[in-house]
Amino acid sequence: MANEPYDDVFRNLAKAMEEMIRNLPGDEPPRFIGCTIISGSGDDGRIFHMDDFEDEFDYDLVEDSGFFYITLELSGDESSAPRVEFRDQEVRVTIEGREFDIPLSAPIHQGQGRFGIKNGVLDIICPKLN
DSSP: OOOOTTHHHHHHHHHHHHHHHHTOOSSSOOOOOOOOOOOSSSOOOOOOOGGGGOSOOOOEEEEOSSEEEEEEEOOSOOSSOOEEEEOSSEEEEEETTEEEEEEOSSOBOGGGOEEEEETTEEEEEEEBOO
């Protein structure tokens, strides 16, 4: 098979990516969020979602003196709303039958926690037990 005109470009791009990944700071291995490379004769490409292979989900946790604030982005592919359970020192989020526990550094008022979904973002507020 003859070389495609952009083979060298993709080869150099791959080398550059390897070098950047190798030199990233931090102790944890890097995670790929997404990547698209289109090349070839224009036939139908294949699409796969990396989320299908992950056992975790990403969330942001912020804490102040009285509350925990948890934010996570939903994919939009869910067939039903997520379920949120407030536990003694964690919050359990169930999405499409998969359960994810978010550990907290202090106990919370289980009956006073609340959550809401707006524009594909799940916001959870947990008052601390003082």
